[in-house]
Amino acid sequence: MPGMWIMWWLPSSDGPPPYPQAARTRPRALGATRAARRPAQAASRSPVCPATTTASGPSAPQSGPLGKTLSGVTSISRSSTDAPVPSYSRRVGHPLRTARRPRPRWRATAASRPGAGRGRRGDHVSKPSRRSHVTAVCRRLLVDWHLTSSYVHDGSAGVLGLERRSVPMVRRFLFSALAAAFVLVWGSPPAAFALDATRTPAAPSYTVTLTSNAAGSTWTGHESVTFSNPSADPMPEVYLRLWDNAHGACPSTPITVTNVTGGTPSALSVGCTALKITLPAPLGQNQSASIGFDLSIVVPAGADRFGRDGSYNFIGNALPVLAVRDGAGWHLDPYTNNGESFYALISDFKVTLDHPTSLLVPATGTSVDTPGASGRTITTATANKVREFAWAAGPFVKTTSTTTTGVTVNVYRTSAISASSASSMMTTAKNSLVAHAGRFGAYPYGEADVVLDNNFWFGGMEYPGFVLDVISSTALAHELAHQWWYGIVGDDEYNSPWLDESFTDYATDLYNNIQGTNCWNNVTWQSSAEKISNSMAYWDAHSSRYGTVVYTYGKCALHDLRRVIGTTAMQNLLKNYAASHWYGVSTTAEFKAAAQAATTVDLTSFWTTHRIDG
Template sequence: MSDRLRVLATRVAALLSTTVLVAAGTATLAAATAQASQGNGGTAAASCTAAQVVANGGFESGTMPWTSSSGVVTSGGGQSAHGGTFFAWLNGYGSAHTDSLAQSVTLPAGCTSASLSFWLHVDTAETSKTTAYDKLTAKIGTTTLATYSNLDAAAGYVKKTFDVSAYAGQTVSISFNGVEDSGLQTSFVLDDVALDVSGGGTTPPPTDATRTPAPTGYTVNLTSDASGANWSGHQSIGFTNPSATPLTEVYLRLWDNYHGSCPTTPITVSNLTGGTAAALTVGCTALKVTLPAPLAQGASGSVGFDLSIAVPSGADRFGRDGSFNFIGNALPVLAVRDAAGWHLDPYTNNGESFYTLASDYTVTLDHPSSLLVPATGTSVDTPGSSGRTVTTATAKKVREFAWAAGPFTKISGTSPGGVAVNVYSVSGISSSSAQSMLTTAKSAVDSHAARFGAYPYGELDAVIDNNFWFGGMEYPGFVLDLVSTTALTHEIGHQWWYGIVGDDEYNSPWLDEAFTDYATDLALGSSGTNCWSNVSWASSAEKITNSMAYWDANSSRYSTVIYGYGKCALHDLRRTIGDTAMTTLLHDYAAAHWYGVSTTAEFKAAAQAATTVDLTSFWTQHRIEG
């Protein structure tokens, strides 16, 4: 076999072996854009938190959020990764061929230093030492950073680094384009792409740590098209300021604009009243609204706006799988200001970024009668205009609202504890699988309620689609899931750990994921025996309490540490303080934070108060800080 045919054969084998990693329980593909930091009250200079802003730079989580030619992200086939298993392989066919790879990133305006780096390996069958037959061009935006060719062939990887500080405050594309001629092959292999930002000023925290604004109610009226993929209407949000520090502005989080191509977005807010809207920031996911006058402690305000939603294609937590639409995180919600300032974290597809305060929702959804619309809260259907139905969903003390729309098959039941449970299945889910998920849901909701407190949301809707790439996703009273007993038990556990007992999911992801996976183990009869003997840290910087900024830069370790090590630490805590003390601790801790917000420091204090054992060394051993 000739060199060119040998490369082509191994290339095909590599493409056939390419996989995408998923983990049950929540979204696991890494994706993030950098935060455009904002000061409190709009008075402080822009701040910069040192961060790495390329998502999935090591390609260990598959292709997203990269856009690439078919088969570029791969493993094996005659090439190897610089780190991990996966890499990006451009060209190498030995025939006329063009490959591309790109990702859009946002460099925070407050950062004064930005460095783009990647590891490049070039191998070639070309013999010329003077002619560049095959070329790879690296760009940021429209600027060419470097061009490599068959003349750069060398054994192993070489790190390439570029100063891109001039792009601070901009959203730009990092791109690689490989062009191969019809002669001998040249392979351009990329791995561990990173863009590190740092420097700039800091934003002082507010004078008190009270979480504000406190939403008093979300009222939404939307009408869909015939497919249920496009919705338009109006939303209003009432709020108060419980903080002694006046509110001069609020921020709306338009989370699902991550799924667009900023400034072209699937969530559009227009005709805003109750304040003055600024330009979208943080990858078009944050909208600052300056209030007409500072809102003093105890005073109330409101904003209203027209809203349009366009659900993109893809079986995602915000996406469309054929005729079935899944609409999570689509409604704009109020951002939180606390001791750390305004929380304007970037969207992450690796886990969650969501940090909201509980509120009441009244949502009216006008849709074709051919579509079933499961939703957060308790729903009542009434006849609409010809061929249409109006679904009115009311939900008390929830952190967000989600729904779906499509020709689902619905089955219902009631748990022994009295919770109404509905299972909505897409086409292709067998009746036996749907019935199995109904049985699982009824068992899980009662099991979690017995340990952590009665389920408060009236009914529970589970929407089942085996095409979800992420395993499962939780919303109050509404979950998306595969046909999986473990995953569904996990997502229902999130009704307590994230839904009822809230947390800052971006900065403290272990407080919902580890606690929920621990609850899942208990519900399914797993004791986590000797689990800590399998723990192996990747570095001294790796900790259970790390934020999503760390996990987006180390995505291959997210599930292992947050889910696996996190729940194991809780099993070890149970063995340390005793089963009875642990049961009482979690039940009472949930009660004390019911509809509130949990922090690592508060949980550690509660755990220490539940035992006479000094837990100082326990927290150190298990790398639980805060």
């Protein structure tokens, strides 16, 4: 029935719970995986009240959680002393940003329907309409709730911040009865107001100064970051992701942040990988702010993307970076060792690393070495328009060459790797960078560092302008393809891992002149829930299938798409899609729309057959 709606109880929690670290299960091979289901969220409930109608006309229709649309609902006005009306999130329908203060004095307005709101604070009126009665009940219930501003997205529907006051038993019974009756008669309840989908905080600029110990395994110093808020919704807080704390035993962690300035830190959450910092005042649209903190990094033992292999240190994801807020709220997904959890916007980094001269320090960006104190060197790395920053430190052997397109390639090898193996990998690095650039757009960074260690338990790992690899030309071509798919064209690696892994494996096939003719030999889907587009929440629970489905089936789907729309159309699709998302963020829905626009063939059944949702 148009215009009808009901109140709805929504799950909530006081904040994100800690998550266990995923177990390491990835075999050391390309396409193999890096293996925790999240615990259920604690829940409470809150009412969602109707939209309002003003004297000038109804508010815009609002979509509910199950697709219903609302309009023309009776308004409620407030006196000048009333507390503010909370705004709501599109995804999960919860109050945002406002705290309840003294109980408001509701009264009807001229804009109200006849017969609606004649009583105060939801009192019953004679011959009320069904809609006005719902409005009255909602007004009455709303003042019995204390609303807080916490809102995050952690891979589930959301984590809400609601705190219930005491509600009389009769009132609770009345509400429950009405809710049940209206669900049966009028269908699904409405969702709340949408949170601005603009991704924020934007344009982060990081300045980092760190000094290492003699081994390069401990780094201490200071980090600061300046950022802005392009969203129409104020930003009262930011979150830092301390990803490498997943390698510790929370609360004993390898990444320590102290002496925070520019905001008030909360306790670590999400397995000690998230740090909420409340700003002095909510950051309005297009306003900027800065935070700073002292930083300590202790590299743990183990040949890992964050680990120490003898005298060689590999330091990926160690710098705290800002989490992303979008229409789903704050993305505070747990760390996964089975793949990647990382989701970051394009940023600038200036990182100064003071270290012993005996250690070479490859790093993201373009590096310049200058003499430091006696026996020490200062490496200054500048990286613009990248999502993350990584470096290594150790007595590497370095070789340098240049691609035909002018990109400097540095290969760093451990002492156990031969010069001939390093030379072969240099050739692969140069050739694959040129090939990928020809297909997806020019490599925008002047330098690429390849760090080789055959003791890695994984095939390779990508960072902007910096990759870790075993001796494998296929693995290296794959990791360098990530410079486009994840680096330049970003994605939410936790919720949509196929958007970078499937695409990079497809690019690797093209580099190796593999057409995917026998892609689907011996294919077995283990369940109807198994899909190429599944998130890491699914793959962490089905870790043995991650490489097979996301890497192999994913690239096979792209080979099939090429055969359906044509080779030239596929080439143009990927190049144009990369250009339109250059330094942006890709989503499955956007790629599917771009693919459909590139052909006259209806691709609806293609996505269904290939199990790509979104």
